[in-house]
Every structure is written in structure tokens, then in C-alpha cells.
Amino acid sequence: xxxxxxxxxxxxxxxxxxxxxxxxxxxxxxxxxxxxxxxPSSGEMIFLIYQGSYDEQNAxxxxxxxxxxxxxxxxxxxxxxxxLGDSAMYFCAMREYNFNKFYFGxxxxxxxxx
Amino acid sequence: NAGVTQTPKFRILKIGQSMTLQCTQDMNHNYxxxxxxxxxxxxxxxxxxxxxxxxxxxxxxxGYNVSRSTxxxxxxxxxxxxxxxxxxxxxxxSPDRFGSYEQYFGPGTRLTVT
Numbered sequence: 001x002x003x004x005x006x007x008x009x010x011x012x013x014x015x016x017x018x019x020x021x022x023x024x025x026x027x028x029x030x031x032x033x034x035x036x037x038x039x040p041s042s043g044e045m046i047f048l049i050y051q052g053s054y055d056e057q058n059a060x061x062x063x064x065x066x067x068x069x070x071x072x073x074x075x076x077x078x079x080x081x082x083x084l085g086d087s088a089m090y091f092c093a094m095r096e097y098n099f100n101k102f103y104f105g106x107x108x109x110x111x112x113x114x
Numbered sequence: 115n116a117g118v119t120q121t122p123k124f125r126i127l128k129i130g131q132s133m134t135l136q137c138t139q140d141m142n143h144n145y146x147x148x149x150x151x152x153x154x155x156x157x158x159x160x161x162x163x164x165x166x167x168x169x170x171x172x173x174x175x176x177g178y179n180v181s182r183s184t185x186x187x188x189x190x191x192x193x194x195x196x197x198x199x200x201x202x203x204x205x206x207x208s209p210d211r212f213g214s215y216e217q218y219f220g221p222g223t224r225l226t227v228t
Contacts, residue, residue, distance in 0.1 A: 004156075035216055045157075045204065045219035091156055101172075102147065102217065104156035 002026065004092050004105035012111050013082045020067070021077040021108045023092030031097040034075040036066065039089040039107070048090075051075060082112045116140050118220035120205050126226045127195040135190040135223050137205030145208045146188040147172075147217060148180065150201040157204060163188055195227045 005024045013019040036048040051059045051066045059066040067076040092105040121136045144165045149157040159172030163182040179191040202224050206217040
């Protein structure tokens with residue numbers, strides 16, 4: 001079974017609108033962390049946001065927020081007020097702390113239209 | 115502050131050749147990782163290390179070897195290169211196993227095997 005599933009290979013959003021990128025995960029570890037990374041066309045991996053499995057509040061970092069629904073095993077990224085510079089690949093990742101494994105999804109390519 | 119550095123940036127290998135991808139971090143991180151990213155895909159873990167002298171296999175270790183003689187360096191060795199190893203290789207490090215510590219990524223090495 002896939003550890004991280006991102007079901008949206010590509011998405012379009014109008015500049016200044018909000019967009020949600022979906023991520024579901026699968027783990028038997030009780031202690032884990034969920035991460036989102038951005039990969040622009042230049043190729044580097046940029047860390048955006050983190051959510052711990054025991055965190056009760058949804059994580060926020062500027063225009064990024066993580067909609068964490070533990071029972072549904074989902075960790076969707078919400079980008080508010082999209083900008084042209086947000087056009088990139090976005091990867092959801094999970095770290096299983098007890099097994100010390102790190103898994104990435106296949107990514108969602110976001111295109112922001114002017 | 116250099117962070118995670120990788121050399122070379124690009125390399126073309128012939129089938130059956132061998133090479134070592136270099137990775138160095140200057141942040142005194144215990145955890146280091148090697149990933150490969152095939153076109154249009156997410157990252158897959160090849161090997162990781164939790165400290166000098168300790169390494170372990172990830173999802174896709176076949177055809178690769180690693181060593182970790184110092185905290186700073188984590189080279190990845192490809193023996194008998196095959197076209198299936200054409201990919202972008204990322205090295206990453208993180209300071210600890212638990213908590214919100216994201217992985218810090220190097221810029222990547224683009225490898226083509228022909």
C-alpha cells in the first residue's frame with residue numbers, strides 16, 4: 001500500500017485565490033510527522049510546513065496551513081491568496097518516528113494563472 | 115553557511131561504469147539520507163544513516179552502496195550503472211529523529227546512464 005497518496009497530478013488556480021492540495025497517508029506508527037515541500041522548476045526542495053501526529057491545532061506558516069484530519073489520515077495543504085511564484089510541484093511527506101522512515105508522495109503540480 | 119552540498123551537479127555514465135556521488139553537510143546533523151527522484155515522480159529513499167558508522171536500507175537500495183565514516187560526509191556509490199539508475203539524486207540531513215525537524219536538502223545531482 002502507498003504510504004503517501006497525492007491524487008491530484010496537476011491543478012490550476014487563479015492568482016489571489018485559495019487552493020487545497022490533497023494528501024492522505026497510511027501508517028501504523030502512533031508517532032509521526034507530516035511535511036509539505038515545494039519544488040520549483042529549478043529543482044531544489046523547499047520546506048513549507050510541519051504537523052506532528054500529537055498536535056491538536058492545525059499548523060500554519062504564513063499563507064500555508066495544513067488541514068490535519070487524523071481519523072481520516074489526511075493532511076491537506078491550503079495555500080491562501082495564491083501568487084504566481086507558487087507555481088511548482090508540491091510534495092507531501094511523512095516521517096515515521098518509531099521506524100525512522102521517511103516517505104514522499106508523487107506530487108501535485110500547481111499552476112497559478114494571472 | 116553551506117548547508118548540504120552535493121557533487122557533481124551533472125554526470126553522464128556509460129552502462130557498467132561506477133561512480134561516487136558526494137554529499138557533505140556542515141550542520142553537525144546526525145541523520146543523513148539519499149533519495150532518487152525519477153521524472154515526474156516523488157522521492158524514494160535509497161539509504162539513510164543515523165550517525166557515523168551506522169547505515170540502513172531504504173525503499174530502493176539495490177545497485178547502491180553507502181558509507182558514513184564521519185558526521186559530515188555520506189557518499190553514495192553506484193556500481194555497474196544501469197539505465198534504470200538515470201535519475202536526480204538528492205542528499206538530505208536532519209538534526210534529530212523526533213520533532214518538527216525537517217530535512218535539509220542538497221541541490222541534487224542529475225545522473226544519466228546511457
